[in-house]
Amino acid sequence: MIRFECDYTEGAHERILQRLLETNEEQTPGYGTDDHCAKARAYIKKACDSENADVHFLVGGTQTNTTVISSILRPHQGVIAAVSGHIGVHETGAIEATGHKVLTLPSEDGKIRGEQVKELYDAHWRDAAPEHCVQPGMVYISQPTENGTIYSRSELEVLSRVCRECDLPLFIDGARLGYGLVAEDNDVSLANIAQLCDVFYIGGTKIGAMMGEAIVILNDALKKDFRYMIKQKGGLLAKGRILGIQFETLFEDGLYFEISKHAIDMAMLLQKGLSEQGFSFLYHSTTNQQFPIISDRILQALSEKYTYSFWEKVDNTHTAVRFCTSWATKKENIEMLLQDIKALQ
Amino acid sequence: MIRFECDYTEGAHERILQRLLETNEEQTPGYGTDDHCAKARAYIKKACDSENADVHFLVGGTQTNTTVISSILRPHQGVIAAVSGHIGVHETGAIEATGHKVLTLPSEDGKIRGEQVKELYDAHWRDAAPEHCVQPGMVYISQPTENGTIYSRSELEVLSRVCRECDLPLFIDGARLGYGLVAEDNDVSLANIAQLCDVFYIGGTKIGAMMGEAIVILNDALKKDFRYMIKQKGGLLAKGRILGIQFETLFEDGLYFEISKHAIDMAMLLQKGLSEQGFSFLYHSTTNQQFPIISDRILQALSEKYTYSFWEKVDNTHTAVRFCTSWATKKENIEMLLQDIKALQ
Amino acid sequence: MIRFECDYTEGAHERILQRLLETNEEQTPGYGTDDHCAKARAYIKKACDSENADVHFLVGGTQTNTTVISSILRPHQGVIAAVSGHIGVHETGAIEATGHKVLTLPSEDGKIRGEQVKELYDAHWRDAAPEHCVQPGMVYISQPTENGTIYSRSELEVLSRVCRECDLPLFIDGARLGYGLVAEDNDVSLANIAQLCDVFYIGGTKIGAMMGEAIVILNDALKKDFRYMIKQKGGLLAKGRILGIQFETLFEDGLYFEISKHAIDMAMLLQKGLSEQGFSFLYHSTTNQQFPIISDRILQALSEKYTYSFWEKVDNTHTAVRFCTSWATKKENIEMLLQDIKALQ
Amino acid sequence: MIRFECDYTEGAHERILQRLLETNEEQTPGYGTDDHCAKARAYIKKACDSENADVHFLVGGTQTNTTVISSILRPHQGVIAAVSGHIGVHETGAIEATGHKVLTLPSEDGKIRGEQVKELYDAHWRDAAPEHCVQPGMVYISQPTENGTIYSRSELEVLSRVCRECDLPLFIDGARLGYGLVAEDNDVSLANIAQLCDVFYIGGTKIGAMMGEAIVILNDALKKDFRYMIKQKGGLLAKGRILGIQFETLFEDGLYFEISKHAIDMAMLLQKGLSEQGFSFLYHSTTNQQFPIISDRILQALSEKYTYSFWEKVDNTHTAVRFCTSWATKKENIEMLLQDIKALQ
Structure with missing residues (x-):
């Protein structure tokens, strides 16, 4: 066949496996506090032009989405997403399992527009008794989307501005981010993404790694106690170096x-x-x-x-x-x- | 230093890395449905002398404990554990985050006794209004315990008998199971464990693997829909083969x-x-x-x-x-x- | 004005207040174990022609829906409802707060059809990897609906048959049940409802009581430990008699x-x-x-x-x-x- | 007998029933937005000497505890309580059902001391890897306690000071508050309580009402969106006036x-x-x-x-x-x- x-049908890029071999006998502390993770964080922050970002490494996408979203929302809040968004359809209700509704917006191409978000937000607050409804608490998009499409810079800018006006943190699922960044018609850089959203992740599983997603938190208010959330949701890998080494390899020289x-x-x-x-x-x-x-x-x-x-x-x-x-x-x-x-x- | x-201070056993290299370019389906996982499952079932067991591979211990326990309990039930049990003290409330209380029993050596379980169970049902209290729903132990001690076969037999009398599934956390199985004073085999409990896991992270825990479900009633639970809790690795290959290597010839x-x-x-x-x-x-x-x-x-x-x-x-x-x-x-x-x- | x-703009039917006055100094045990609750249960079971039903009294609709639904579903399951269903739009995500997704079906008139349920169910199980999606676990409808419409007996029969074929418990929200039962074009009796669904509730808050909803559980498999669920979800009223007296008054002679x-x-x-x-x-x-x-x-x-x-x-x-x-x-x-x-x- | x-063996104080009769035909808006609730709020704020407090009426104690605690904590946090605290032993794991651990402190008399809280807090933050443990997030006490004892003003002052130093909101369960306030050896006033804690509730169910607890939120940071939480947890009574009228009667002239x-x-x-x-x-x-x-x-x-x-x-x-x-x-x-x-x- x-x-x-x-x-994700193959293993990992050979340079990653090579690096795992080379570093295998090193002794490191656990849970992502090792030097490889530190280097990988530095490379990623540089690539994002965001020295103040917090970078965390998790194993997979569902875990990442759940950890980020449940860390941000209060119990009565939901996350806005396209009706085709991965969190709403292909994660077995992982978001709901942490207590939150996915508030869906219609979408033909996998993208949602700033105006749609504004409209949903306004409709909520216009209600005579909004407390009977789930309060919109953040926005989730994927870049590229589930449909393979990508947001243009201007689309992201509109979405970002609306989110900031409405005090809705914007989270970008970048499970396939690399594939979007190098698409021919793309005009969005990693640095743009880091400027326009509050938190996003750079997918490794689908782009060269055995597994691994790098969460980049830009908004200071969302950084607090994030490692507790990772641990609670089962994502704090004991041998965190395994993730660090992979992202170190992927980001040290543009691989x-x-x-x-x-x-x-x-x-x-x-x-x-x-x-x-x-x-x-x-x-x-x-x-x-x-x-x-x-x-x-x-x-x-x-x-x-x-x-x-x-x-x-x-x-x-x-x-x-x-x-x-x-x-x-x-x-x-x-x-x-x-x-x-x-x-x- | x-x-x-x-x-978990080093990478993985060299034979595991070698196998990852050899198989790297194979194309396989995702989520643990590949041949390596199939082989690993077969080896493990044989080692447990339990052909009818279901075997699933997850990434880490907290994820494994949370997935198993939340799959078994109904909302009003809690899990009985030693006061020093890992789920109660070092998993950032992961069990509570799925809605369940950890019902603790005192322990000096990390072990709990069948009599303690019986006593807690009887006390609950003796209460004039038990519905005001969390109902004991299952039992969690570690082999070896957090204190490095191991249950003897007779201790496990008593515990197992009490659990079956009380209809409390018995779950054994085997994060360090190998280290218990080969201890000089151990008289418990993998097959014994498989006979005496309802579900357990064989830890890989601490014993040779980069990461990975193999859940073995013996009780038919606990097998249903388990893959949904793995997915929802963020543990269904896209490249499941990475776990399969590791357990295949560890169990094909006794490594x-x-x-x-x-x-x-x-x-x-x-x-x-x-x-x-x-x-x-x-x-x-x-x-x-x-x-x-x-x-x-x-x-x-x-x-x-x-x-x-x-x-x-x-x-x-x-x-x-x-x-x-x-x-x-x-x-x-x-x-x-x-x-x-x-x-x- | x-x-x-x-x-629910007035207090309660005067006969209810009168009865509260008459019984006020009686001493009764708490939590619904008193004689008034017992009588009310008997009257309701008779009205439903269901001697084997379990009847529980709760305070309000959201509490009732949450308690019933979270008691039935396993963690990876969701509840099917009309897009306009109360649980999906006006309960502030109460269902999601217990970990479950509301799986919505389109509806113009507030009703859902058996065929729609079957189609959603089949689509789930036809999926190559259903475990990536929320599994349909039960069906929720309202009688009358949020739109004031009512299901005919034949519509309920189709829905009921589909639910039983698919092993999906059918739950009927009867917040306004009385208003449906006496509608001119209604051909559904309380006994019909009790035969066709697995659990339903008879609304008191909107029909004469100060507050109170009577849950009627028909399906034996759903009866187990239900009082634990009521207590955990905050619905076990200390002075349960207050609910019992109200339903006793409402059902003793057809009020x-x-x-x-x-x-x-x-x-x-x-x-x-x-x-x-x-x-x-x-x-x-x-x-x-x-x-x-x-x-x-x-x-x-x-x-x-x-x-x-x-x-x-x-x-x-x-x-x-x-x-x-x-x-x-x-x-x-x-x-x-x-x-x-x-x-x- | x-x-x-x-x-809670009788109905309600006769003046409450009388008032319910008198007001029965008034038409009021729902969900606690009526004039009776407004008056009751004003009386309570005056009794607490806290004009800026937010006052909400709920039906029962477990519901109240769950709503308050789950509104305050982030997912990785737990609530500190005496080992005998009601939330830990007699609420069927309602707190855990919202995702949070109850962190217990030993107690002989039902009370906990400021020093104990400080010690638990310091121990958490002294840990080399605190993120593996549940973070203490707030403190729960009862006045009077489950043992019938009461905190003295100086004990409350110490506890309050510690809580503020540690940024741990202090919540007082006052299911029996009236019985404490008038005890012969009591030196704590309602105003003292309002000054020393962040949120508390005044129990009605056990003191004259049919049902009802009045939550008083003092800390501005805890007021936001609280009605959403009440609704989600099933506590927003449709005929909120029923609670308002009861507290109006209890507090208008010292009843x-x-x-x-x-x-x-x-x-x-x-x-x-x-x-x-x-x-x-x-x-x-x-x-x-x-x-x-x-x-x-x-x-x-x-x-x-x-x-x-x-x-x-x-x-x-x-x-x-x-x-x-x-x-x-x-x-x-x-x-x-x-x-x-x-x-x-």
């Missing part, structure tokens, strides 16, 4: 961006090839997730050799599916896939 | 036991050496944690070269501290430590 | 139905009067909530003398509002309201 | 204190009578709960005519039991009880 169903670029190159190769063959796409994605609409006949044939994710039925004979590329995607596999599809037409 | 403050034995040898070397120098110990531990009582003067001097954990003040000039050995402890470091202590007397 | 904004009928008569008087004046309604309600669409000019004028609830803007100059009648509504007030509206046309 | 097992005094007179009559007969007491209580130690033979005989609460076995043939007096206790019943006990000696 050649796998395209997600962006993170370099391998992200490879994934995008592969995604564009796929997109271009399919477009040329006449396929259309469910979303206009410029990142590593591509959502072509393909006939069920072809999909059936492909499934003997390739994996992909079912996304949604488009009509009786066609389905939108998801193909993911990653740092590890081999060019020959994309080319073979394109040829095989062509042959099936 | 030579580190003895805990049993887990072999390296556990090394840690015990080192602990006994330390214990014997300190005893010969006249030191006494806070607890009678036959496992990898040793709790000598040492004068503050010597400890002060040692702290320039060695790390250890503060445990408790014994009198004005003496302190009980904890030294941990592990699969990675070097014999020369134990010998040097003993010599340095001797020189300081 | 003449109040129509809700159905509950009699006063419900009065409210419906008043609502129909209002509906008929407004219809004759040419007004249309947002929903076709045959119960005590009426939702006429009225010009903003008239509403503005009315608001100096009457209260009503804003419901939604219909167009630039018209608004749908809610007028509620109740057991305590005076006929002369309805007549005056109709005259005043007529005069404003 | 003549009941002494608790202080609360007058009827509290009656209960104390009855308790002292009982205490004196038993002392004269040679009985000793488990605790030195000057309030409405008395804990005499009585032979099992006498208790057995008494139980045919009187109810009391079992407290604890003192030796093989004697038991400490609890007799409660209240605003409703009849003098002839105390006298008869004393005679009956005398006759049994």
Whole structure:
């Protein structure tokens, strides 16, 4: 099987494994207080142009989202998200399990607009008895989104301004952040993100690491006691160095961006090839997730050799599916896939 | 610094890293559905002589305890544990964060007795209005305990019988299980454990792995929907293979036991050496944690070269501290430590 | 001000107050274990033709919904409800605060259909990885709904059959149940409800009592330890007799139905009067909530003398509002309201 | 049966029922926004000499404790309480159900001392890795305590000073506050309490009301959004006037204190009578709960005519039991009880 169903089908970038080997016998203190974590933090703060940020390393995305969100909200508050937001649909109610409602906004492309947030916020406070409703307490977005789309700088600026006017901390889920940062049409830098939101995370699991997400907290008010929250939610890795070493490797000389670029190159190769063959796409994605609409006949044939994710039925004979590329995607596999599809037409 | 403050100061056993390298480019499905996890599960079920067990891999101990306990209890129930139990004192209220009280029993040595459980259970149900109190819903113990002690087979049998009489699932935290299984005075096998409890976990983080705990569910009633719980609590690793490969390596030919034995040898070397120098110990531990009582003067001097954990003040000039050995402890470091202590007397 | 904004603007039916006075000096045990509660339970079980039901008295609706739902669901499960369901929109996230997601179904009239439940259920289990999503665990409906509509017997039968096929307990919020039971087009009896659902409650707060809701549990599997849940959620009233006496009075000789009928008569008087004046309604309600669409000019004028609830803007100059009648509504007030509206046309 | 097992065996003071009758047909808005609640708030603020306080009315004690505590704490924090504190032992884990641990301090008499709080606080922050432990976040005490004892003004002052030094809000559970305020040896006024703590409540259920507790929030930082918390926790009574009218009656002209005094007179009559007969007491209580130690033979005989609460076995043939007096206790019943006990000696 050649796998395209997600962006975590391989192990880790070889330089990471190499570094783990080299450092294996070092003795370090636990829980992220070691030198590798310190270096990784410094590299990340520099990349974000945010010397005062707090950086924490967690293992996975659901854990990260839950820890951040439950740390920020008071019990009667909820988190605003797109109806397609990962926290609302694919985390088994992890946010609700910490006591909070996900307040959803409609979205066609995975993004939400500043105006939508303002409208929901105003509607809440306009209510004669707002205390009967969940109070909007923060905003969650993903960059790139679940649909592969990315926010432009101006979109983020509007969202950020609204959030600050409404006193709603803005949290950006960057599980695939690298893939957004190097997309061809992207105009948002890591430093922009750090300026425009209150807290975000840089995903490692899907971009070169075995596992690991780096939370960057910009807003001072959200920094207090955050390590307690990590520990309580089960995310304080005993051998925190394992995460530190991985992010150290990814950020010491730009490896993170370099391998992200490879994934995008592969995604564009796929997109271009399919477009040329006449396929259309469910979303206009410029990142590593591509959502072509393909006939069920072809999909059936492909499934003997390739994996992909079912996304949604488009009509009786066609389905939108998801193909993911990653740092590890081999060019020959994309080319073979394109040829095989062509042959099936 | 030579580190003895805990049993997770190094990376992972070299065979694990080697295996990660060898398998790195394999493409596998996510979330623990890959072949490495399947093999690891098979090895573990065989080692436990429990073909019908369900085996799940999680990342760390707090996450594992929280996931298991919150999966079992109904909202009005609590978990019985020793007053020194890890869930009650060193997990930042993770159990309470899922809504449940830890019902503590007094313990000098880290163990609780079947009679204590029976007494607490009877007292609850004898109450004229038990519904005003948290209902005991399950029992949590550690093997070895936080104090380094181990339950004998007969102690476990009594506890197990009481639990079954009272319909209280018995959960064994095996964060250091290997170190207990190979202790000189141990008479409990993995198969015994699997027979006597309802669910337990085999710790990897402290015994050779970078991270990872293997949950073994024996009681059919506790198996249902467990993967939902793992996902919700943030423990369903995207690249689940990373855990599978580690446990595959540890259990395919007995490596887990072999390296556990090394840690015990080192602990006994330390214990014997300190005893010969006249030191006494806070607890009678036959496992990898040793709790000598040492004068503050010597400890002060040692702290320039060695790390250890503060445990408790014994009198004005003496302190009980904890030294941990592990699969990675070097014999020369134990010998040097003993010599340095001797020189300081 | 003449109040129509809700159905809890007065105290309690005079016979209830009278009974409280008569019994005031009796000494009774606490927490609902007294004879008045016992009698009230017996009357209710008889009215439901369900001798084996468990009946519990709680103080208010949100408390009741939270206690029932959190008692039934396991942590990874959610409750299915109409998008307009009270638990999802007007209880400040009380359900989420106990850890559970409300899984919403679209609804125009406040009702959900059996087919919708089946579809959501099937979609969940058809997913390749359902454990990444909240598992549907039960169904919540209101009778009457938030829109004043009522389920017919055949609609309830379909819903009930689907719920049983899918092993989803069906819970009916009967905050206004009396008003539904005596509606002119109603064909559902209390006994029907008791047969078709697993648990429901009979609202007292809105129908004659000072406060109080009577939970009726039919499904044996849901009865266990329910008093613990009531206590934990803060609903076990110390002087439980106060609730018992109220329901005893309401159910000993049909007072509950009699006063419900009065409210419906008043609502129909209002509906008929407004219809004759040419007004249309947002929903076709045959119960005590009426939702006429009225010009903003008239509403503005009315608001100096009457209260009503804003419901939604219909167009630039018209608004749908809610007028509620109740057991305590005076006929002369309805007549005056109709005259005043007529005069404003 | 003549009941002494608790202080909620009768209905409500007749003046309260009378007032409910008089006001019954008034139409008022819901949820505590009516004029009766407004007046009750004003009376209470005046009685507390705290014009800037926020006053909220809830139905019962567990609900009140849960709402206050969960509103104050962040997820990683716990509440410090005496080991005998009501929240830790008799509320079915309601606090844990909102995610928080109760951090217990030993206590013989139901009280905790400022020094104990300071010691627990310092121990937490002295820990090398405090984030592995629940952070102390507030302090809960009862006045009077579960043992019938009362804090002196100087004890409260010390506790208050420590709490402010440590930034730990101090919450006083006043379920029986009136009985403490009028105790003969009391030197603490309502105004003192309002000055020394951050939030407290005045119990109505046990002192003349059918039900109802008045929360008084003094600390501005704890006032924000409190009505959301009440609603979410199920405590926002639809007909809030029912609570308002009760507290209005109790506080408009000192009825609360007058009827509290009656209960104390009855308790002292009982205490004196038993002392004269040679009985000793488990605790030195000057309030409405008395804990005499009585032979099992006498208790057995008494139980045919009187109810009391079992407290604890003192030796093989004697038991400490609890007799409660209240605003409703009849003098002839105390006298008869004393005679009956005398006759049994």
